[in-house]
Amino acid sequence: MNQEKVEINSIDQFTELIAAWYEENYHGFADKYKAAVKNIQPIPPDTDPDVMYDWKDATIEDLCNFFQAWYAWNPDLTTGLEYIQKFSWLYYKNEAGLEFVSTDPGNLMTFYYVELDGQKMDSPASKELVAKWMNELGSKMDDYIIPEGGYVSFNQFFTRELKEGKRPISGVDDDSVVVSPADAVINMIEDNLSIDTPINVKTQKLNVRQLLNQSELAVHFEGGTAVSCILMPNVYHRYHAPVSGLVVESDEDVAGNYFGIDNFPELINGGNVGYGYDYSVFEHFRRGYMIIKTEKYGYVAMIPVGLNTIGSVIFEEKFKKVTPENAVEIRKGDEVGYFQYGGSLNILLFEKGCFPAIRIPQGQIIGTLEEKETADKPKLQFSF
Incomplete structure (x- = not known):
């Protein structure tokens, strides 16, 4: 469907639009929504009541009221996912629900809502x-x-800048040292990458060529390693170069969906920050990518992914669109870009044999402890 986008300036205008789409069954909008709510799957019984929402046989009025309530709601550090999770039950293990939110006009609906919410966070x-x-x-x-x-x-607060020296770069003069691109929780997600076909290793799947937007350089990561770097809501939301070298290819914004992880609760509630999750789904979300050619260690790629409610991935001007003909030098720790509210996952890719393990010298930080969860101190949620 080729739909010319309109300017949406208020939540009332937004809900009036989708109500009109439903009334006229605009490009099958009503049919897709009815199929989605008819096929709603049961919510797992151990789910936090605060993030539950029953979409079974919901009406268009229910959908409009839900968006009105979501827009009026403000997140804090412990409730950043509340409405995202409530919305996700619409397509939880539900093919019809995924069809509704990931294809037009439902996908256009999510675009409008994300843009509107972004305007609110910019105001x-x-x-x-x-x-x-x-x-x-x-x-x-x-x-x-x-x-x-x-x-x-x-x-502006969410993309706040660090004071000088607050994140010293390890191994500044040692190009073999890889640094974290962000304040992140690190997961090894794959150690034998396949370029075209997602393969199962420790239940995880990844399609490198799609993540890199069909780049010809994807072949260099055959058999290589992928590492996920997940950001939490209370941390610094800019991301930086993990290695030094030449940026030989980059694209700030690869179009994709705004919602549509069919088992979103598994990603955030599965323990160990989504370890074992099917990462191939990230091929279909808004993202950017950057490929760095190092002097001795092959190519290294970084893919910032915008998950649920983020409409774009923002790069520094010189990195927005790089080709081999206009390669740009980069130093480890250089700022690459940032996520606005929503956001936040970086995937790093390395060539075969170049990143066999995460090594941490004695006495260096391997993580931070959180206070035990209590009734008055709930568990921190992810910032997607």
């Missing part, structure tokens, strides 16, 4: 939410630059 009205998050972060805000007069919007 001065979101400053109240900034104060709430800063209060919850407490002393952790000492790491960040606070502009004179404060942050003008939630997105």
Whole structure:
């Protein structure tokens, strides 16, 4: 469906539009929605009641009211996924639901909502939410630059910059040292990459060529290693180069879906930050990618992925669109880009044999502890 996009400036305008689409069954919108809610699957019994929502046989009024409530809601550090999870039950293990949200006009509906929510997070009205998050972060805000007069919007706060020296780069003069691209939880997700066909290793799947948007350089990662770097909501949301070399290819924005992980709760509730999850789904989300040619260690790729509610991945100007003919030098630790609210996963790819393990010298940080979960201190959720 080739639909010319319209400008949506309010949540009322948005819900009026999708109600009209339903009334006229615009390009099958009503048919797809009815099929989705008819095929709703049972929610696992151990699910947190705060993130449950029963979409079974929901009406168009229910859908409109849901978006109205979502737009009025503001996340905090412990509830960042509440409405995303509620929405995800619409397509949880539900092929008809996935069809509804990932193809037009349902996909256009999600685009409009994400854009509208982004406008809200860019507006001065979101400053109240900034104060709430800063209060919850407490002393952790000492790491960040606070502009004179404060942050003008939630997105400016969310993409806040670090003070000089707060993240020293390891092995500055040792090109064999790979550094984390972000404040992230690290998972090894694959150690024998297949270029075209997702393969199962430890129940994980990945299609490298699709992740790199059909790049000819994808062949260099045959048999290589992939590492996922997942960001939490309370951390720094800019990402940096993991290695030094020449950026020989990059693209800031590869179009894709905004919603549609058919078993989203498995990713966030499966333990160990989604370990064992089917990562091939990320081929279908908004993302960018960058391929760095190192002097001795082959090619290294980084794929920032925007998951659920993020509409774009933002690169520094010089990295937005690079080709081999206009390669750009990059140093380990150089800033590449950032995620606005929504966001946040980086996948790193390495050539075969070049990244056999994550090695940590004695005495260096391997992680941080969180206080035990209690009734008054719920578990921190992911920031997608």
